[in-house]
Amino acid sequence: MMDSTENPLPSTVAQALAAAVALGVERLDAQLLLLHALGRAPHDRAWLLAHDTDTMPEAAWSVLAAHLSRRLAGEPVAYLLGSKEFRGLDLHVDARVLVPRPDTETLVEWALQCLEGRAAPRVLDLGTGSGAIALALQHARADAQVDAVDASADALEVAEANARRLGLPVRFAQANWLEDAGTGYTVIASNPPYIAAGDPHLPALRHEPTSALEAGIDGLDDIRQIVRQSPAHLADGGWLLLEHGHDQAHAVRQLLAERGFAEVQSREDLAGIQRCSGGIWRAVK
Known part of the structure; x- marks a missing residue:
């Protein structure tokens, strides 16, 4: 001071x-x-x-x-202000959740494209944090049934408070990724932890929850689990969409292809970086 x-x-x-x-x-x-x-x-x-x-x-x-x-x-401005704008929504945030990034809007836009032409689709947001993805999707698609999970009870308190304040009927549950999840989802979207343990960027993020950032030696531990488990919860023709690190697109596409996803592809963020990857699940006939 x-x-x-x-x-x-x-x-x-x-x-x-x-x-x-x-x-x-x-x-x-x-x-x-x-x-x-x-x-x-x-x-x-x-x-x-x-x-x-x-x-x-x-x-x-x-x-x-x-x-x-x-x-x-080093404390994020959003924590000091107590809020962060995300895709037109004013979200309350604090140190219990990650600050929503503009890059994640790429994931939301892609998810909305995947929902086009689908009446009353079912959507699942994994690792919801502040609720940014789930709430943005629910706001854009009032007819959708949007579910959101997080392993952190503290994060869910923040997300549920945002949903109440915004009047959006997202259904929240505490779970570790797809544990106890339903089936038949049109889209499963996630911005999971994807930073490798020991990454030199981690100290700069010390004010944000480490559990929402770090994911094993190569940063892909949680993405591997989501890719492995998602097919059992997707509808035939449903999409799995994942945000990841700036240099992980090839590795994530490979994981999706090896699991049997079709139309595997990546999308670029506003900076032209391949920030999200996903694929469509076709049930074996």
């Missing part, structure tokens, strides 16, 4: 933003945290420009300074 005995308190909104950036916080993060401290919505960045000469309340600066210190220590 800034020491006011050495640094005068910012007197205007513009000075507060400049002070935040000077501390080393990225400008967008600083803007979001400043808006939060001022009681403004995170999408109201234009307000900062229109009110840059407004007085910066001392109480708001105290809140901002505390959040800046936590951000500089």
Whole structure:
């Protein structure tokens, strides 16, 4: 936290933003945290420009300074704000769940394409976390029966609270992947842990739950289990869609093909990286 005995308190909104950036916080993060401290919505960045000469309340600066210190220590902005936008939905998030990433919207878009032309489809989201995937699918397809599971009771509390607040009838259950899952799903979608143990990127993610990030020596342990078990729970012609690491597309496609999935393919995220892979299950006649 800034020491006011050495640094005068910012007197205007513009000075507060400049002070935040000077501390080393990225400008967008600083803007979001400043808006939060001022009681403004995170999408109201234009307000900062229109009110840059407004007085910066001392109480708001105290809140901002505390959040800046936590951000500089690596805590995600979404945890500090208490929310994250995902495909138009405002999701409440905290340290019990991963912060939803824009990359995961690729998985949601693909799932929605797979549901086109299917009346009242059944969908299963594995490892739901904040509920982002399940809630986005339910929001887009009100006629779908969307189920979501997570092994973490803490994560399910967050997801269920989001569903209640958004008025979306997703059905949640605590389970380890496909344990006790139903059958006949049109789509099974998952953003499982896929980071290899010892990956150098893990320390930067230390504020997020490790159990939702790490998956064995090569990062594929959970994906292997999902690929192996999913056919018993898919309808004939149902799709299994998986998010994975930036360099895992080939390995995941190989796992799907070896298990007997057809039309195995990958989809790119907004950065042009093959971020999701999936295939269709054809029941043996």
